[in-house]
Amino acid sequence: MSLIPTPGFTGSPLVRIDIERDNQDYFDQAVSSLSARLLRLDGLKPVLEPDGSLSWGSLAEADPDVDLALLGLIDGKPRFVALAPVDMRQDQRMGTINGAMAMTEPGAPATYAAARSLVDWHNRHRFCANCGQRTTVRRSGWARFCLKDAGGCGAEHFPRTDPVVIMLAEYGDKVLVGRNKNTMQGKFYSALAGFLEVGESIEDAVARELFEEAGVIVTEVRYLTSQPWPIPSQLMIGCVAKVESNVVTLDTNELNDAIWVDRDQVRAALAGEPDALFTMRYPLAIAHTLLQAWANGA
The missing domain is CATH 3.90.79.10 (Nucleoside Triphosphate Pyrophosphohydrolase)
Known part of the structure; x- marks a missing residue:
């Protein structure tokens, strides 16, 4: 037995498929797939099923005016999160932690961690740090570009750790x-x-x-x-x-x-x-x- 326990927020079953993130056809097919699932969040807090597992819904639940991010695949099925505006107050932190601690499904906290960090990053990086122009979601939700044809500088921004x-x-x-x-x-x-x-x-x-x-x-x-x-x-x-x-x-x-x-x-x-x-x-x-x-x- 290892002397070092497995840390929390690790071990997600997500297959992140970075190779397909620039493939718009792949993204569109994933969105239209009947097996696609949307991670349910309450702001930045996880929504859980009665058994403590993450709650996944249909993409029909998503606001059509909100961009989606393709988290990856679980059991071969596309998994998305909505990049909706959220309450960024510090007092939301405890709800996040308490929700994660209530998860019973192996790997669920890590899957949630990826989604939460991505949603949080998009909320904090809607404008270009280089020129101040509004940025646009790209790479299946894993980047924001400052588009030159929209008056921007062409900078590309990626989620940071x-x-x-x-x-x-x-x-x-x-x-x-x-x-x-x-x-x-x-x-x-x-x-x-x-x-x-x-x-x-x-x-x-x-x-x-x-x-x-x-x-x-x-x-x-x-x-x-x-x-x-x-x-x-x-x-x-x-x-x-x-x-x-x-x-x-x-x-x-x-x-x-x-x-x-x-x-x-x-x-x-x-x-x-x-x-x-x-x-x-x-x-x-x-x-x-x-x-x-x-x-x-x-």
Whole structure:
């Protein structure tokens, strides 16, 4: 058995068929197929069937004035999502996470993650970053072009993923978990994390973030696993970093506490034991995966 559990939001059964995305005839045939299915969303939140599976409907449910994106094929059947305008407020985030955690179908969170990130990206990139003109959906929903014949500059825009390092600082037989400054109550702790900056390697970003947030100096970085995080669209790069001291100096702009925990304390937290030293949120998050892997000896 692998020491590293499978991260959440991975393992979608989607066949993405990138080779056909520029093929308008293929897209039109997929739209007209009787087996085509539309992923039902409530804004950015997943709509679930009573058994916890994703809800798929007929393309007849789609607004004819809204563009469709061809997600790919599942069991040979075309799967679409509507690129509808959505409420982009931050308070929609919890509904997204709670809905994903309720999914029981294998691979469903990953399929939903792809759709959600795509819809979110289109909502945030309706205008060209180069010239400001309105862009047009292209490549079966996987790009937006700024068309010259519509007065644009000809730029082509594609969905992006923002890389984030998320890591456990390790000293001896303990790792460091922190509590966000906005989490003033309870015992919610997690791995430390931060966006990669331009010109940084993964190892450099891990070392920088741990020094900035906790004042610890990294001596070695090992990669464990990764996870797409669709809120809105990050790639979480999970690592464990050995550090030269357990003396912590908190960046209070980011964290209000950080504690060193051993494997037994991690296992108690992951199991949700009432007397655990700390509590974890969001079982689908890669922080769970990292802590479970470390507790397993990875």
